[in-house]
Amino acid sequence: xxxxxxxxxxxxxxxxxxxxxxxxxxxxxxxxxxxxxxxxxxxxxxxxxxxxxxxxxxxxxxxxxxxxxxxxxxxxxxxxxxxxxxxxxxxxxxxxxxxxxxxxxxxxxxxxxxxxxxxxxxxxxxxxxxxxxxxxxxxxxxxxxxxxxxxxxxxxxxxxxxxxxxxxxxxxxxxxxxxxxxxxxxxxxxxxxxxxxxxxxxxxxxxxxxxxxxxxxxxxxxxxxxxxxxxxxxxxxxxxxxxxxxxxxxxxxxxxxxxxxxxxxxxxxxxxxxxxxxxxxxxxxxxxxxxxxxxxxxxxxxxxxxxxxxxxxxxxxxxxxxxxxxxxxxxxxxxxxxxxxxxxxxxxxxxxxxxxxxxxxxxxxxxxxxxxxxxxxxxxxxxxxxxxxxxxxxxxxxxxxxxxxxxxxxxxxxxxxxxxxxxxxxxxxxxxxxxxxxxxxxxxxxxxxxxxxxxxxxxxxxx
Numbered sequence: 001x002x003x004x005x006x007x008x009x010x011x012x013x014x015x016x017x018x019x020x021x022x023x024x025x026x027x028x029x030x031x032x033x034x035x036x037x038x039x040x041x042x043x044x045x046x047x048x049x050x051x052x053x054x055x056x057x058x059x060x061x062x063x064x065x066x067x068x069x070x071x072x073x074x075x076x077x078x079x080x081x082x083x084x085x086x087x088x089x090x091x092x093x094x095x096x097x098x099x100x101x102x103x104x105x106x107x108x109x110x111x112x113x114x115x116x117x118x119x120x121x122x123x124x125x126x127x128x129x130x131x132x133x134x135x136x137x138x139x140x141x142x143x144x145x146x147x148x149x150x151x152x153x154x155x156x157x158x159x160x161x162x163x164x165x166x167x168x169x170x171x172x173x174x175x176x177x178x179x180x181x182x183x184x185x186x187x188x189x190x191x192x193x194x195x196x197x198x199x200x201x202x203x204x205x206x207x208x209x210x211x212x213x214x215x216x217x218x219x220x221x222x223x224x225x226x227x228x229x230x231x232x233x234x235x236x237x238x239x240x241x242x243x244x245x246x247x248x249x250x251x252x253x254x255x256x257x258x259x260x261x262x263x264x265x266x267x268x269x270x271x272x273x274x275x276x277x278x279x280x281x282x283x284x285x286x287x288x289x290x291x292x293x294x295x296x297x298x299x300x301x302x303x304x305x306x307x308x309x310x311x312x313x314x315x316x317x318x319x320x321x322x323x324x325x326x327x328x329x330x331x332x333x334x335x336x337x338x339x340x341x342x343x344x345x346x347x348x349x350x351x352x353x354x355x356x357x358x359x360x361x362x363x364x365x366x367x368x369x370x371x372x373x374x375x376x377x378x379x380x381x382x383x384x385x386x387x388x389x390x391x392x393x394x395x396x397x398x399x400x401x402x403x404x405x406x407x408x409x410x411x412x413x414x415x416x417x418x419x420x421x422x423x424x425x426x427x428x429x430x431x432x433x434x435x436x437x438x439x440x441x442x443x444x445x446x447x448x449x450x451x452x453x454x455x456x457x458x459x460x461x462x463x
Contacts, residue, residue, distance in 0.1 A: 020257035025170060025265070026462055028243055032166045033159070035244035042158035049144075049151035056144035059137045062088040071105070079105030081112055092138045093131030097123040097317070121336070123317030130309040139303040143296045150292035156285035156459060163461045164454040166242040168447060173239040174262045175443045176232035179436055183228040186432050187221040190425075194218045197421070210421055217425045224432075265463075266442040269449040272463035273386065277452045284375055284457030290368045297361040304354040310343040375455055382451045389445045396441045400434040407431050 033039050065085050071078040085099035102118035103109075127135070134142075197214045200206035240250045319334040344350065407427040413419035453461055 020255045023243070023256050023258050025167075025258075025260050028170055028239075029163065029166070029461060031243050031245065032162065035246060036162065036166075036242060037244070038162050039159060042155045042162070045151040045155040045158070049148045052147050052151075053141075053144040056137075056141040059140065060089045062086055077105050079103070079108035079112075081105075081108070082118070087125075089137065092133065092135040093125075093127030093313075095125040097121075097125060099123070099317075119319060121317040121319050123315065123336070125316075126314045127312065128314055129312040130306055131311075134299075134302055134306050136303065139299055142299045146292055146295045146299065150289055150296065153285040153289035153292060156457065157289060160285060160454055160457055160459055162242075163459060164450055166239075167450050167461050169235070169239040169242060171262065171265065171443055171446050171450075173232070173235040173256075174258070174260060174265065175439055176228070176235040177258070178262050178439045180225070180228040180232050182432055182435050182439075183221065183225040186428055187218070187225045189428070190214070190218040190221040213421050213425075217421075262439055262442050262446070265446055268463050269446045273449050273452070276460070276463075277449065277456065284371075284455060286371055286457070287368065287375070288457075290364060290371060294361065294364050294368065297357065297364055301354075301357045301361055304350070304357040307350045308347060308354060310341065313340040314338070315340075379452065379455050382448055382455065386445065386448050386452075389441060389448060393438070393441050393445065396434070396438040400431075400438045403427070403430045403434045 063086070065087070067083045068081070070080045080103070082102040083099070084101075085097055088096045090096060098121070100118055100120045101112070101114055103112035103114045104116070105113075126132075194211075194214045194217075197206055197210050201208050201211050236256055237252055240252055240254070240256070242250075244250055315336075315338040317336040319336060407424075407430075410419055410424050410427040414421070414424045449463070450461065453459075453463075
């Protein structure tokens, strides 16, 4: 009893393992977007840009600093100094400051000496020439905002390529399914004819040589069927490599089935082309990426131009003799004022960097023109290809339909004894060849539409 139970469970597990997994095109694309590591890598581009923006905003955070020094020797307090400050950036090179200084001791520098309650102050620091309009901190923030669009476009560039390649592999798999189906049908047809010929030979109604020819034809069809099985396994593995599950890996041991067909998606591709792609202007994320980077370069250009100005900084602190900040008395006569001026004599570094920034901006503009022209050229080529493929498909369909008519006529002549086995096999070969050729043209049409989707950059591959 235990033996039969074990056998039953083993057979149940084996049968369950052999149940094919039904995979539709929409589910396949969904799996690629959700679980494929390249898709997850593309999503990290958005996170990266958000961190860049957060870091740039962080340069406007208040800065707290402090410095404490003390010296004692021989029981004598030489000096004790304390300097603390909160510095808040405002816009470009402007700062609000609040600080507290304390200094005492027998040998302290008189400049640092304060009353016993210390010296609080409130001040402002301003760059009135270089840095007034834009400085490095402000430039980095503006660039980080533009990088949001840049890295969003970079994400779409990566996803566009991923979905394009994945879709190609899926439809190549559908073609291989069609090829297996056709080769299997004609192989089984050849096998049935072989059995019929053998029976007729046994009854003496056919020459034994017909068995040899029928067997050769069956073996030929069997080899073609086996080659088709090899091709479908390769196509299935290529497709499975994109189809990840639960962020783990692709399951190459899984047997896939689908209700999709190359014929169904050929019709969908035709409708999608005429409704969406025939007159659509390209909005490829590559162009968006270059346009966003152009704005980044323009900000850098402004900043480098700003560095050509002299560096003139003004500092003004209001001083108080009251340590209680919120109740302090500030006077115009109690202040600390300073001016700092610096200017490179030859400006060789600044002028060179400014010219380099301008060249980078010009080169990027030229690259935008080149990419736009390249995309328009490729789109025009693909659209012309689709027009030619439409004509070729009509011819291929005509050939396929008429080879079937010739096969039916040859079969009727063979049944009436007016034809031979060789001619019948040749007609079947032509039907198989024309059917496979027609399916291949349908795949070419689908791939051409996928190319247009890729070049337009809409990421709308679910047609």
